[in-house]
Amino acid sequence: MTTLSDPPRESFRLSMLLNDTRYRSYTFQFIALLCVIALFSFLGYNLVKNLQAAGLNISYKFLGETSNYDINQTLIDYSSQSTHWRAAVVGVLNTLLVAFLACVTATIIGVVAGVLRLSKNWLISKLMAVYVEAFRNVPVLIWIIIIFTVMTAVLPQPRDFRGENATASMWFDAVAFTNRGVYIPKPVLESGGMAVVIVFLLSIVGVFAYRRYATKLLYATGKMLPTGWPTLAILFVPALLTYFVLGKPISLEMPVLAGFNFKGGINILGSLIALWFALAIYTGAFIAENVRAGIQAVSRGQTEAAASLGLRPGRIMNLVILPQALRVIIPPLISNYLNITKNSSLAIAVGYMDITGTLGGITLNQTGRAIEAILLLMAFYLAISLAISFIMNIYNSKMKLKER
Amino acid sequence: MKKSVILGALTVAGLAAGAAGAATLDDVKARGKLNCGVTTGLVGFAAPDANGEWDGFDVGVCRAVAAAVLGDPAAVEFVPTTGKTRFTALASGEIDMLARNTTWTFSRDTDLKFDFVGVNYYDGQGFMVPKALGVSSAKELDGATVCIQTGTTTELNLADFFRSNNMEYTPVPIETNAEAQQQYLAGACDVYTTDASGLAATRAAFEAPGDHVVLPEIVSKEPLGPLVRHGDNDWGDIVRWTLNALIAAEELGVTSANIEELSAGTENPEVNRLLGTEGNLGEMIGLDAGWGKAAIAAGGNYGELFEKNIGENTPIALSRGLNAQWTDGGLLYAPPFR
Numbered sequence: 001m002t003t004l005s006d007p008p009r010e011s012f013r014l015s016m017l018l019n020d021t022r023y024r025s026y027t028f029q030f031i032a033l034l035c036v037i038a039l040f041s042f043l044g045y046n047l048v049k050n051l052q053a054a055g056l057n058i059s060y061k062f063l064g065e066t067s068n069y070d071i072n073q074t075l076i077d078y079s080s081q082s083t084h085w086r087a088a089v090v091g092v093l094n095t096l097l098v099a100f101l102a103c104v105t106a107t108i109i110g111v112v113a114g115v116l117r118l119s120k121n122w123l124i125s126k127l128m129a130v131y132v133e134a135f136r137n138v139p140v141l142i143w144i145i146i147i148f149t150v151m152t153a154v155l156p157q158p159r160d161f162r163g164e165n166a167t168a169s170m171w172f173d174a175v176a177f178t179n180r181g182v183y184i185p186k187p188v189l190e191s192g193g194m195a196v197v198i199v200f201l202l203s204i205v206g207v208f209a210y211r212r213y214a215t216k217l218l219y220a221t222g223k224m225l226p227t228g229w230p231t232l233a234i235l236f237v238p239a240l241l242t243y244f245v246l247g248k249p250i251s252l253e254m255p256v257l258a259g260f261n262f263k264g265g266i267n268i269l270g271s272l273i274a275l276w277f278a279l280a281i282y283t284g285a286f287i288a289e290n291v292r293a294g295i296q297a298v299s300r301g302q303t304e305a306a307a308s309l310g311l312r313p314g315r316i317m318n319l320v321i322l323p324q325a326l327r328v329i330i331p332p333l334i335s336n337y338l339n340i341t342k343n344s345s346l347a348i349a350v351g352y353m354d355i356t357g358t359l360g361g362i363t364l365n366q367t368g369r370a371i372e373a374i375l376l377l378m379a380f381y382l383a384i385s386l387a388i389s390f391i392m393n394i395y396n397s398k399m400k401l402k403e404r
Numbered sequence: 405m406k407k408s409v410i411l412g413a414l415t416v417a418g419l420a421a422g423a424a425g426a427a428t429l430d431d432v433k434a435r436g437k438l439n440c441g442v443t444t445g446l447v448g449f450a451a452p453d454a455n456g457e458w459d460g461f462d463v464g465v466c467r468a469v470a471a472a473v474l475g476d477p478a479a480v481e482f483v484p485t486t487g488k489t490r491f492t493a494l495a496s497g498e499i500d501m502l503a504r505n506t507t508w509t510f511s512r513d514t515d516l517k518f519d520f521v522g523v524n525y526y527d528g529q530g531f532m533v534p535k536a537l538g539v540s541s542a543k544e545l546d547g548a549t550v551c552i553q554t555g556t557t558t559e560l561n562l563a564d565f566f567r568s569n570n571m572e573y574t575p576v577p578i579e580t581n582a583e584a585q586q587q588y589l590a591g592a593c594d595v596y597t598t599d600a601s602g603l604a605a606t607r608a609a610f611e612a613p614g615d616h617v618v619l620p621e622i623v624s625k626e627p628l629g630p631l632v633r634h635g636d637n638d639w640g641d642i643v644r645w646t647l648n649a650l651i652a653a654e655e656l657g658v659t660s661a662n663i664e665e666l667s668a669g670t671e672n673p674e675v676n677r678l679l680g681t682e683g684n685l686g687e688m689i690g691l692d693a694g695w696g697k698a699a700i701a702a703g704g705n706y707g708e709l710f711e712k713n714i715g716e717n718t719p720i721a722l723s724r725g726l727n728a729q730w731t732d733g734g735l736l737y738a739p740p741f742r
Contacts, residue, residue, distance in 0.1 A: 054495075054635070055634070055635070056517065068560045068563055068564070069559050069560060069563050069575075070562075070575050071575070072574050072575050072576065072577070079567075080563035080564075080567060081567075149586075152587065152590040152591075152592045153590055157590075157591035157592075159536075159537070159591070179590060179591060179592050180574075180592055180593075258547070259546065259547040259548075260537075260545075260547050260548040260549060260594045261547055261548070261549060261574070261594075263547070270592070271576075348554075348577075348579065349579075351554075351576050351577040351578055353577065357554075357577065361488060361554060361555065361577075362554055362555060362559065362577070364488075365487070365488050365491070365554075365555035366555075366559075366560065367515075368491060368511075368512075368515060368516040370492060
């Protein structure tokens with residue numbers, strides 16, 4: 001047996017940067033990095049130089065100035081005397097609102113359509129195929145405008161609700177569908193109203209606790225508790241009891257036709273509805289395809305094995321197929337959520353005042369600070385997109401196949 | 405992701421690079437065409453006619469400048485701009501001048517680095533409502549839904565007007581005049597507000613113009629005029645004096661009908677200087693001696709442009725009002741040509 005002696009250690013020579021495969025890749029990466037840095041510093045320098053030549057300078061002072069314009073949907077207090085910064089925040093909230101609503105709705109539509117597209121019923125599966133193909137092959141901007149135009153043209157004007165021979169009427173005297181939006185009653189909390197809300201929130205927690213207990217009991221003893229009616233009971237009975245015991249502390253403020261428009265209640269703007277539904281049905285079509293792909297990725301043997309254990313088709317889908325399919329569905333779902341958020345910047349087409357409409361639209365125009373406003377806008381969308389990816393990636397790593 | 409931020413800055417830098425420095429007059433001459441920014445379509449002011457030719461009051465100013473600089477009123481590339489895109493288009497050098505019923509304000513002239521060369525229409529903001537609403541004054545508009553073109557001074561005036569009168573309203577922001585018209589007619593808003601001239605032009609395009617009224621209140625001063633980039637004063641002078649030539653021509657009685665006859669030489673030295681048969685005004689601004697003649701011959705003098713495009717015999721039916729010559733009690737007052 002011979003002992004292996006170490007090969008003679010070569011000392012590092014400069015030529016090794018090119019000749020030695022161990023270092024060569026680093027050399028080229030470093031050169032590429034230098035080139036990129038040089039390019040961007042040239043561009044930055046060029047920008048600054050040209051701005052100076054034009055007598056302009058980068059400054060965010062305008063954010064503190066009075067905006068002088070009004071916004072039609074404000075989730076926080078805002079008037080034309082507020083600052084441009086406040087207007088930008090109003091825009092951010094409007095963007096987040098429509099993105100959240102559209103994400104939730106698109107997920108529901110997508111999951112239902114994706115599952116139904118695999119239905120054995122010929123008519124249903126073909127209907128869903130038509131939905132998916134029609135909606136994902138037409139640009140979302142067109143859908144936004146179609147829905148908005150149809151709404152303004154078909155729904156009655158507020159003044160049609162007026163007079164003896166009104167051509168339109170409210171539903172149950174509480175909901176009015178007009179071409180300016182939908183007016184719904186607004187809950188008003190009186191003293192003690194908060195208690196009812198708290199009880200209801202506690203009931204929701206209770207429902208989850210009950211379901212956990214039922215599952216645990218099932219696994220431990222095989223005894224199955226009913227979940228349908230107890231859920232409903234836990235959800236509504238305590239809240240209703242508190243409501244009546246405290247003497248109906250929550251009342252509804254009904255929308256009433258007064259002057260030019262309905263007053264009171266909550267006004268859901270037509271532009272919000274158009275944008276929300278257009279984004280939801282458009283992205284829903286993409287999600288439907290993801291869901292279908294995810295389900296088909298689960299091997300058929302799983303279904304057959306579950307069926308041979310005597311599970312009903314609904315349970316096979318919920319307990320066997322979907323949990324495995326989710327692993328395939330979630331990553332593309334994240335990018336669909338990102339798409340919804342970014343596509344919501346098309347809001348200006350229907351006059352919905354999102355961040356692109358306030359900061360990137362009116363503020364930019366009235367102050368002329370194009371570069372500043374666009375940079376801020378990019379930073380916002382970047383931050384939001386990264387936040388969504390972060391949250392969804394946490395969910396993804398929770399759901400993904402755990403190898404033990 | 406970070407790259408996209410910088411790439412955006414790069415685009416802006418590229419645009420700014422195009423804008424800085426170069427003399428606009430040389431660029432226009434080298435190109436053989438004037439790039440003129442106009443509206444996306446406002447009948448009477450700037451809109452393509454049935455043959456696709458741009459026509460209108462603002463278009464007339466563009467054609468006059470093209471005729472003065474290049475000798476050909478047809479050598480214009482019309483660039484339709486919205487209220488939002490117009491200033492970026494001008495600042496970036498995409499267009500050489502903007503004739504798009506744009507209000508002359510302090511901040512646009514100074515902070516945005518533009519130069520307004522004059523006023524071609526003295527206007528004010530008005531409100532239009534359907535007659536069926538039974539509204540007779542803008543003070544009765546409390547609670548109304550108002551259609552408004554976004555990115556305009558009217559947006560700010562509207563906020564001021566309703567605030568100072570302690571009234572509430574819901575704004576419906578809209579990108580172009582055509583969309584505003586559609587929304588207003590569908591009843592998505594009760595009121596449409598913009599410059600009174602724009603309201604008249606829009607109303608003229610309705611199927612039943614008589615069903616709509618323009619309310620008597622004019623809530624702001626809106627001096628509309630052509631503008632150029634700040635910094636190129638030679639080019640600014642050319643556009644300014646072309647506009648003045650059109651106004652002076654009306655005052656001096658020079659029309660497209662008699663211009664050939666007058667350019668043979670007249671008793672009036674100012675007419676001679678304007679038409680280039682006397683003095684060297686053209687040379688002073690770097691153009692031919694016949695620049696003034698070409699500008700006026702392009703579409704007629706100011707009065708002719710007005711009557712043909714927006715005057716009382718057109719569907720838009722605007723009276724001269726403030727836009728009459730100073731000799732007729734109006735505000736048009738061209739400085740002397742000497």
